[in-house]
Amino acid sequence: MTQMSTDWAAEWAAGDGEPLRFLGPDGGLVRPDLPRPPDDLLGEALRLMLLSRALDQKCTSLHRQGRLGLYAPVLGQEAAVVGSHLAIDPATDWLVPASREQPAMLRHGWPLDRLLASLLGRIDAARIPDHVRMLPRQQSIASQLPHAAGIAWATAIRGLDGVTLAYCGDGATSEGDFHEACNLAGVMGVPLVLVVINNQYAISTPVSRQTRAIRLAHRARGYGFPGVAVDGDDLFAVHEVTRQAVERARAGGGPTMIEAVTYRMSFHNTSDNPSLYRDPSEEAEAGLRDPVARLVAYATGAGLMTPDAIDVVEAEVRAEVAAALDLALSYPAPGPEEIFRHVFSD
Amino acid sequence: MTQMSTDWAAEWAAGDGEPLRFLGPDGGLVRPDLPRPPDDLLGEALRLMLLSRALDQKCTSLHRQGRLGLYAPVLGQEAAVVGSHLAIDPATDWLVPASREQPAMLRHGWPLDRLLASLLGRIDAARIPDHVRMLPRQQSIASQLPHAAGIAWATAIRGLDGVTLAYCGDGATSEGDFHEACNLAGVMGVPLVLVVINNQYAISTPVSRQTRAIRLAHRARGYGFPGVAVDGDDLFAVHEVTRQAVERARAGGGPTMIEAVTYRMSFHNTSDNPSLYRDPSEEAEAGLRDPVARLVAYATGAGLMTPDAIDVVEAEVRAEVAAALDLALSYPAPGPEEIFRHVFSD
Amino acid sequence: MSGESGVTLLEAVRTALSDAMADDDRVVLLGQDVGRLGGVFRATEGLYARFPGRVFDTPLAEGGIVGSSIGLAMGGLVPVAEIQFLGFLHQAFHQVTQQLARYRFRTRGRFHLPVTIRAPYGGGLRMPEFHPDSLEAQLANVPGLKVVAPAFPEDAYSLLRAAIRDPDPVLFLEPQRLYRSVRGPLPADGADDGDFGARLRRPGDDLLLVSWGPSVHTCLAAAAELEERHAVRSAVLDLRFLSPIDHARLHQEAAARRRVVVVHEGVRSAGLGAEVVASLQEALYDTVSLPILRVTAPDTPYPPGRLEDAYLPSQEKIVEAALRVVDRA
Amino acid sequence: MSGESGVTLLEAVRTALSDAMADDDRVVLLGQDVGRLGGVFRATEGLYARFPGRVFDTPLAEGGIVGSSIGLAMGGLVPVAEIQFLGFLHQAFHQVTQQLARYRFRTRGRFHLPVTIRAPYGGGLRMPEFHPDSLEAQLANVPGLKVVAPAFPEDAYSLLRAAIRDPDPVLFLEPQRLYRSVRGPLPADGADDGDFGARLRRPGDDLLLVSWGPSVHTCLAAAAELEERHAVRSAVLDLRFLSPIDHARLHQEAAARRRVVVVHEGVRSAGLGAEVVASLQEALYDTVSLPILRVTAPDTPYPPGRLEDAYLPSQEKIVEAALRVVDRA
Numbered sequence A, B: 001m002t003q004m005s006t007d008w009a010a011e012w013a014a015g016d017g018e019p020l021r022f023l024g025p026d027g028g029l030v031r032p033d034l035p036r037p038p039d040d041l042l043g044e045a046l047r048l049m050l051l052s053r054a055l056d057q058k059c060t061s062l063h064r065q066g067r068l069g070l071y072a073p074v075l076g077q078e079a080a081v082v083g084s085h086l087a088i089d090p091a092t093d094w095l096v097p098a099s100r101e102q103p104a105m106l107r108h109g110w111p112l113d114r115l116l117a118s119l120l121g122r123i124d125a126a127r128i129p130d131h132v133r134m135l136p137r138q139q140s141i142a143s144q145l146p147h148a149a150g151i152a153w154a155t156a157i158r159g160l161d162g163v164t165l166a167y168c169g170d171g172a173t174s175e176g177d178f179h180e181a182c183n184l185a186g187v188m189g190v191p192l193v194l195v196v197i198n199n200q201y202a203i204s205t206p207v208s209r210q211t212r213a214i215r216l217a218h219r220a221r222g223y224g225f226p227g228v229a230v231d232g233d234d235l236f237a238v239h240e241v242t243r244q245a246v247e248r249a250r251a252g253g254g255p256t257m258i259e260a261v262t263y264r265m266s267f268h269n270t271s272d273n274p275s276l277y278r279d280p281s282e283e284a285e286a287g288l289r290d291p292v293a294r295l296v297a298y299a300t301g302a303g304l305m306t307p308d309a310i311d312v313v314e315a316e317v318r319a320e321v322a323a324a325l326d327l328a329l330s331y332p333a334p335g336p337e338e339i340f341r342h343v344f345s346d
Numbered sequence C, D: 001m002s003g004e005s006g007v008t009l010l011e012a013v014r015t016a017l018s019d020a021m022a023d024d025d026r027v028v029l030l031g032q033d034v035g036r037l038g039g040v041f042r043a044t045e046g047l048y049a050r051f052p053g054r055v056f057d058t059p060l061a062e063g064g065i066v067g068s069s070i071g072l073a074m075g076g077l078v079p080v081a082e083i084q085f086l087g088f089l090h091q092a093f094h095q096v097t098q099q100l101a102r103y104r105f106r107t108r109g110r111f112h113l114p115v116t117i118r119a120p121y122g123g124g125l126r127m128p129e130f131h132p133d134s135l136e137a138q139l140a141n142v143p144g145l146k147v148v149a150p151a152f153p154e155d156a157y158s159l160l161r162a163a164i165r166d167p168d169p170v171l172f173l174e175p176q177r178l179y180r181s182v183r184g185p186l187p188a189d190g191a192d193d194g195d196f197g198a199r200l201r202r203p204g205d206d207l208l209l210v211s212w213g214p215s216v217h218t219c220l221a222a223a224a225e226l227e228e229r230h231a232v233r234s235a236v237l238d239l240r241f242l243s244p245i246d247h248a249r250l251h252q253e254a255a256a257r258r259r260v261v262v263v264h265e266g267v268r269s270a271g272l273g274a275e276v277v278a279s280l281q282e283a284l285y286d287t288v289s290l291p292i293l294r295v296t297a298p299d300t301p302y303p304p305g306r307l308e309d310a311y312l313p314s315q316e317k318i319v320e321a322a323l324r325v326v327d328r329a
Ligand SMILES: Cc1ncc(C[n+]2csc(CCOP(=O)(O)OP(=O)(O)O)c2C)c(N)n1
Pocket: A100, A139, A140, A141, A142, A168, A169, A170, A171, A172, A173, A199, A201, A202, A203, A264, A268, C032, C060, C084, C088, C091
């Protein structure tokens, strides 16, 4: 798709705020003006998205069995996370996750068994490998964003060509850290791509109580860089918009803010009960947006993959998760002495 | 001017970002489409602006003589401050200053001798009278903004009809507090008018290093309420834009952000030396914008006031400052026991 | 005391909020998810429905919550803000230390701020980073703030009512581990008794254990073990008020026993235990000619998962310290 | 020691920054007005011109300064950030306590943060609110942070060089009142001596005055007066390192004299003086059978203007406390 010349941020800004969309909920392409998405993208993306679902499922059931602590699924947000991460190169680029972007962490190079080890409290086994340019999950909402701006800034100061891809949620956009990070990134013109995963909720708080802004992506103009809202359940649109933002950042064009409009199909985390604050009918309706179903419909509809082939992938990723779990469980649990290690350099 | 129906925020948003201007640097009206500004506004405004100049001059010289501590003049920003404050009613509305908006504090009901007492460390004499709805100067940049949002929110919750007028500087817009206050004000739809006094500098930092945004007023859209940039040296434009924002807030229409584009003609404060970081030529050029000279040119040019009449006002305000200073100096300096008072209720 | 009868500490908090709102319609609640959901711990459950227009879900911004509470108070209301977890008060620390704590002083009484900030804190629930942090020492170092930490439902109710009635800001620290694990009666008359002092939770002549919040219960368990297994009778003093501290009562109870151990979940260095020891040293240097031991978290960040069991002051560590102090006698 | 010869403390800071940048091109400076202006105190004067592209004026946002410094370090640089006044570190407190102090621990060493945060603090200059605040007690309660406070140009140089070389975060507290009022030599070899302990600034057998930062000089003046007017010989111990504290040296010097007064500008309650006293009480309870007095600011907000003279620990108050401690002997 690299040959496409449309400036997506400009196209979006010229419109009425509706998120850009290439792939419709029914799995049909809605932009005849665009070339067909590359098939290799489809394959890699679908596998990652199905792996993510298998992981969500396994971790949720492990929690129910009391074998794993709090878990925050990414269910329903897979296209937003996978589509954007597929636009960067883990070999040169940095990943700064918020907390539920598991498929991005995996593709960036954190082995699945290590990721599971972290959820199982095997903290030393869970250590991010030295060559993997990725920050750990952030428990303090939005606090990772100034770090992302700083990493991207360092890249610019040192004249390296890496781009920093950072994620945050719709709730995170209300924190001062979001603002200070965006403004600094703008002034310094750093190679940062910020993907705001607007899944409509911050725990129980709907985005309508989070801000009166019609679209969060409008914030970008207040920082002097491009912003664009995209259908977060449309893998192709998310990928293309991110690809262009990464290209701009790499070329020295500074930051871009991408709002991926999606829906948190599941609970906030395993201790949350959405029925206390949202309507089942809303969830049912949102279910129709399901990014995995949408991509599957496209793949099968366009005759690119058979249902059987997809079943095979699903079986493979389930096995992958099971195997990684066994490995993770084989790692030693930390002893009390770990409390005193890694406070300062020894 | 109340009969004017133009929506200034909409007009500005439709344009190229240039601040709205009614009165040109030469003192001529540049908007033939608009009715002539009311003459009573001119008289009251000019007196306040001249009083502000007299105060700046006196306090600066007192500091030079070592008789008064740090002082931050408002020199060059008088139209932005006076024009906006003249749009609210101190009897019902709240004033939340940043720190150098002396003429607004005076018009809001803080007696001149009390204001001088505060600068002279006569802290008890300086106490804001109970009936004056005004916060004290804020030494922590942008920290007053969530307070302003909260006051306006309380007004809405209690169903009162007061509007809150808050000020902050261009530097303050980079703080997380600015963001959190604006976003909260938007979500709650509170009657807040925020005037950002963009005087081009935060101490030595030019606004170009403060943000990459072309205009700070563009931030408003990211909070879901109107924003408008206005020539801050044009008393009439500042007043009219603020008047309309206050009217909207009073009618339950929520917050407005007004960026008053002006210039800090003087030093940051009496301990600052601008020659270390800005060009005399820049200051000279900016001097041509001088809001007082501009208003005087209009008044005399339009034959509304004679130069002699203006000299009379200048003499009067100088005398007013001198008299208030004598009074302020007559108030007792605080004794050490004051350190222990007013920490908690007794 | 953590018996089966009575209400939970969480219910006591909820009842105090509900009664305060019923008694004074200037009282409003705000915070993240405190509305429809009723808070992540359900402390405000039912209040959104019961008091329409007086319970507000805020955006995700602690500085905005504390900062706007200041404005709400100036505007004539009595805000009770929830910070979802005390650890996140650091996001709002500038509003707490520079603004909330200082407006009365700054304005010579022109403005005073009847603001209550509630926040769950403390360990034992296997929570992620920041959620279990104990920041009381930092808060006690902030002039102009009152800091209160109940350990029983009765105090949770009466001290929260008192905090909301207080014309000045109060930080109300709720021990989250005790929310559902501790039960007890509510104050008979439903009001507070105006006693703002420390409370002796268990008598005992040999030794004084000083603590507050969640670790009061660890101390009580340790005291029981000390009595049964070692015939050492330890009194347990629950400070309740962390700022200002009830120094008079502290000195009195310590002087009566001459052996003291201070217990808290916050880290040791510059922890509030240091203030307790310093206060005792100055007042009782010649009476308490014994080491006053501090059983606290070590000077390391709060660890994840099960490691907290080794990190927190445990019954075992308290017993060990108590025996050391007694043996030295 | 605050003699006429040598460089000012401000010049020592500037020289340390300049030498560190010359020795290691990963070192970058950032902060409000640190560039063209050279900082409001001129601590970075000339560096913007001398090291193009390595000195950055930031937007007015402390959280962004600390937070981006964390990222700069992760990205391979060695940031030295200036917070214009320590009081405003509270705007960034969440980034300091939750992030800067914990990344090494959180990531089991995958990330460590060679970040130095410089901040002027302390009273005596008739500054507005917040500008003079002393927050060291709160910082010493944060695990994962090192806190350093020089009182002399030599330390300002060598300890700042050491802080910048440190692979972990260091809070470097610069006593603004001393910037131009204290002069002294720079370390001979221009490097630090690797001694991370407390230092005895004045000998004396009768009494130990313990302090750090600006009040070290008030203690020295008090010690001189005590000797001349009262024939009391007071030693002055300059802690230099506020977290972790050099407990060994502290105990040793206190044990040698058995009479101790702790002096600091921060408020009394939960101040760092309490940690000093608690540390001494536990180690020397039977040696120091005397009250250890704390001469500090009272538990009230920092007052405006001249009132600070009555608020700060003065030579007079220190002398008075010293005499009380000695008389009791
Ligand atoms: C600073 C801070 N405040 C509050 C919390 C508690 N909390 C955890 S997740 C969350 C909601 C986050 O919402 P959003 O940013 O939209 O991310 P999402 O959970 O939807 O992925 C909150 C309030 C926190 N972890 N950090």
